[in-house]
Amino acid sequence: xxxxxxxxxxxxxxxxxxxxxxxxxxxxxxxxxxxxxxxxxxxxxxxxxxxxxxxxxxxxxxxxxxxxxxxxxxxxxxxxxxxxxxxxxxxxxxxxxxxxxx
Amino acid sequence: xxxxxxxxxxxxxxxxxxxxxxxxxxxxxxxxxxxxxxxxxxxxxxxxxxxxxxxxxxxxxxxxxxxxxxxxxxxxxxxxxxxxxxxxxxxxxxxxxxxxxxxxxxxxxxxxxxxxxxxxxxxxxxxxxxxxxxxxxxxxxxxxxxxxxxxxxxxxxxxxxxxxxxxxxxxxxxxxxxxxx
Numbered sequence: 001x002x003x004x005x006x007x008x009x010x011x012x013x014x015x016x017x018x019x020x021x022x023x024x025x026x027x028x029x030x031x032x033x034x035x036x037x038x039x040x041x042x043x044x045x046x047x048x049x050x051x052x053x054x055x056x057x058x059x060x061x062x063x064x065x066x067x068x069x070x071x072x073x074x075x076x077x078x079x080x081x082x083x084x085x086x087x088x089x090x091x092x093x094x095x096x097x098x099x100x101x102x
Numbered sequence: 103x104x105x106x107x108x109x110x111x112x113x114x115x116x117x118x119x120x121x122x123x124x125x126x127x128x129x130x131x132x133x134x135x136x137x138x139x140x141x142x143x144x145x146x147x148x149x150x151x152x153x154x155x156x157x158x159x160x161x162x163x164x165x166x167x168x169x170x171x172x173x174x175x176x177x178x179x180x181x182x183x184x185x186x187x188x189x190x191x192x193x194x195x196x197x198x199x200x201x202x203x204x205x206x207x208x209x210x211x212x213x214x215x216x217x218x219x220x221x222x223x224x225x226x227x228x229x230x231x232x233x234x235x236x237x238x239x240x241x242x243x244x245x246x247x248x249x250x251x252x253x254x255x256x257x258x259x260x261x262x263x264x265x266x267x268x269x270x271x272x273x274x275x276x277x278x279x280x281x282x283x
Contacts (some may be wrong), residue, residue, distance in 0.1 A: 002110050003153070008210045010114045010147075014121050021125035023195035024188045029175055030130060031136045036168070037121055042142055045162075047153050048241075052215070053222050058239045058247040061156050067249070068163055069259050073266035075168055077223040079175040080270035086179040095189065 007048035015041035028085065028092045032078045050054040110150045117143040128187060130176055138169040157242040 014037055021034025043064040050060020086092050123136040145160035174227060189195070248256055 002107050004113075004215050005152075005210050006111075009207055010118070012206040012210065014201060016199045016206070017118070017121045017125055020195050020199035020204065023199070024125070024192035025190055026187060029116060029134055029172070029179065033133055033172065034125055035173060036137060036164075040141060043156075044147065044172065044213065047148060047156060048152055048211060050153075051151065052219060058244045059241055059251065061153055061219065062252050064153075064156055064250050065159060065244070066252075066259055068159060069263060069276065072163055072168060073263050075171060075269045077266050077273070079171060080274035083178055083274050088225050093177045097278050 001088075002054050006046055007043065011041045011044040011048065013041075014038075024031060026093045026095060027053075028082045029079070029095050032075060032082070034076065035078075036071060039067055043067045057092070106150055110147065113143055113147050113150060117147065132172075134169070134172045134176055137172070138165065141165070141168070152238045154238065155244055168202070 017038075018034045018037030018041060021037065022031055023051055026033050026035060026078065046060045046064045048060075050058070050064075061095060082092050089096065091097075117140055117228060120140045122138050124133050124140060127133050127136065141160060141164035145157045145164070148154075148157040
């Protein structure tokens with residue numbers, strides 16, 4: 001039995017770590033990795049609230065499954081874009097990808 | 103303190119240390135490997151919260167697919183020499199992340215969760231609770247919920263996954279017109 005506050009603080013810690021990574025990293029793959037941390041923190045939150053709000057139902061778990069599915073799609077698409085950018089510019093640093101059109 | 107709570111706190115500390123490692127390490131490969139460790143530990147946290155099916159999904163999706171995808175992308179984009187991994191303004195990023203964290207913790211501490219639970223209990227007609235008392239939710243129940251209450255989002259997620267699959271194939275395939283996107 002864990003108080004809901006502790007689950008939420010755990011999740012907030014992980015979310016902020018991920019946010020720091022997204023804002024500070026230059027390498028696009030590392031930005032995507034940090035984004036996964038943030039999405040993961042949200043899924044933990046949903047599982048925690050599932051126990052508080054709807055302990056006999058499974059809606060929170062279903063939401064967490066949606067988050068995992070969308071995270072997988074986002075990572076696949078993001079890495080495809082990273083590969084394409086690398087082939088184009090021989091670099092995956094997000095501050096060097098500054099073209100709006102070719 | 104009972105065993106489940108002890109295990110939860112221990113796992114939480116290890117997970118956060120590992121997540122910190124993801125964002126501070128100087129090596130991209132270590133960062134990816136630590137991410138896999140973090141996500142696997144999160145699967146164990148789900149297990150402690152009695153979300154068995156979710157723990158299984160987490161380890162299957164992240165441990166299996168995402169880790170291979172990440173390492174594959176890292177192999178295909180070899181880093182340059184003398185690479186600088188962080189932006190110059192990283193202290194600003196750290197500062198704003200800490201500020202957001204403090205605000206979130208303040209919001210969590212200031213909220214009266216007993217009252218929230220009572221409001222929820224009022225609408226659903228069950229006794230309020232302030233401590234998460236995990237009830238084992240089986241895969242059968244998750245499947246029923248997914249295909250009854252959340253059937254439309256489920257179908258939309260299927261379309262989203264299909265579009266993402268085709269889109270990433272199109273984007274990543276070797277372009278005929280080199281140098282153009």
